[in-house]
Amino acid sequence: QAVAQGADAIMYFQWRQSRGGAEKFHSGMVPHAGVDTRVFREVSALGNELARVPELVGTRIRNRVALLSDWHSWWALELDSHPSDAVRHLDRAFDHYAALFDLGIGVDVVHPSADLSGYGLVVVPSLYLLSAEHGAKLSRFVADGGSIVVSFFSGIVDEHDRVHLGGYPGPLREALGMSVQEFWPADVGQTFALRTPGAAEPEAGTADLWREDVTLKGARTELEFVGPHWDGRPAATVHAYGAGTARYIATRPDAATMRTLLARACADAAVDPVLPDLPAGIQAAIRRGEGYDILILLNHTGSTHDIELPTARRDLLADDHRRTHRTTLAPRGVAVLGSLPTEHGDAGPLLETE
Incomplete structure (x- = not known):
């Protein structure tokens, strides 16, 4: 899998499983039982397989989807004194990555400062900390014809952990065509019904963890909440901005609904599965x-x-x-x-x- 996703070398720690010390039960290429073991046979088989394909050397993966990740945003997102302590960086990244994996789409994980010109779709999962510079860069990416998907609690603070004033998600409001004034984190075990606006079916999936009170400013509603006090409020939006498309997801949809939303974003960006x-x-x-x-x-x-x-x-x-x-x-x-x-x-x- 590492080679399939772009690795040029496979390096194991450690060669021989230690007899003593704190890591004596850490895995090794040669286990305590010696070379007549499943682990050593599988490592040897991998080496033989890689040797059969010398053409792999120098090849590159060219994915057209980027998922943004930033250590500083990760640290800031998981500080205390936030509306909820249940929003975790890796959970949010996997929610999006898993949907793309199921769709057969290859993904690069990149920093917001990376060159985005080779990508058709950029996914922004709860990027709490986002500088004005990087926000403007994402907006230009959309205006130039790219597609982005931004999920809740993104663009809240700048690089100094100071809140962007004027409404969330800060520097992305214009490109997304919407604004958020209030957060409504869910109770433990609480779920929300979703539906497609104007659809005959009463529901189109569920969501949990978080809700936001979204005000449309040019975007249209792609999914809406169902239920008292929230009926008809936007849960997911889409906005044509310049030559591109920007989506916002104001909650955490179930896995099937997330796949549907990201499949639409991939279609907008002309991103197809490998097979x-x-x-x-x-x-x-x-x-x-x-x-x-x-x-x-x-x-x-x-x-x-x-x-x-x-x-x-x-x-x-x-x-x-x-x-x-x-x-x-x-x-x-x-x-x-x-x-x-x-x-x-x-x-x-x-x-x-x-």
Whole structure:
């Protein structure tokens, strides 16, 4: 998985499991029981597999979705004396990342200062601390044609942990076309019903953890709350800003609803999955080189899955590098499949064009 997502080296700590000291039960490539063990066999097998695919060296992942993360915002978000102590940085990041993973979308985790020009969609999960400079940068990204998804309790304070005045989410209000004046954190176990405005169905999912009182200033409501005192208030909004689109999520939707919202954002940004219609738990990633690419499939499930490939590829872990339109993934299994004309020793090119 590390290689599939861009790693150029696999480094283990530690080589041999220690006999004494505080870390004597820390894992090692050679366990206490020696080399005739599952762990050593699996590490050795990985080394042999990587050696079969020298073309991996120098290839790169080129994801079109970025998820913003900032240590300073993480620290500031989890300080005390906030409206809720249940909003945690990693939880919020995983809420968004998991939805994109399920959609088959590759994601880069980057700092707000990173170059965003190569991305179609930028996801901003509860980025509590956001400088005016970085807020303006995100707004320009949208105006220039990008798509962003911002979730609640973002853009609250500047880089000095001082509140942006004039309404939340501070420097992103204009691009998002909305404003927040009040936070309403949920009670433990409390949930909120959601619906699509104007839809025949009474509900379109649930949410929990947090609500915000959103005032529209150009945006339209994509999801709304249902229930006393909140009926019809925006829960998720979308705003056309310049050449791009900006979404805001004022609560924590259930997993299915989050997938729906992020799927719409991906569609707006013309971001497609690596392979469409994969079974749940199957991950696909492509590493690209000069004139070729390598597709890596990972089976995170305990079941066997047969995967149809849109074009023929070479199975680079097979002895004969056979050409195939289909691959079978054993439980927790891996496939490494090459494409595009590149010589691979006596086995022929990684892919023969149709």
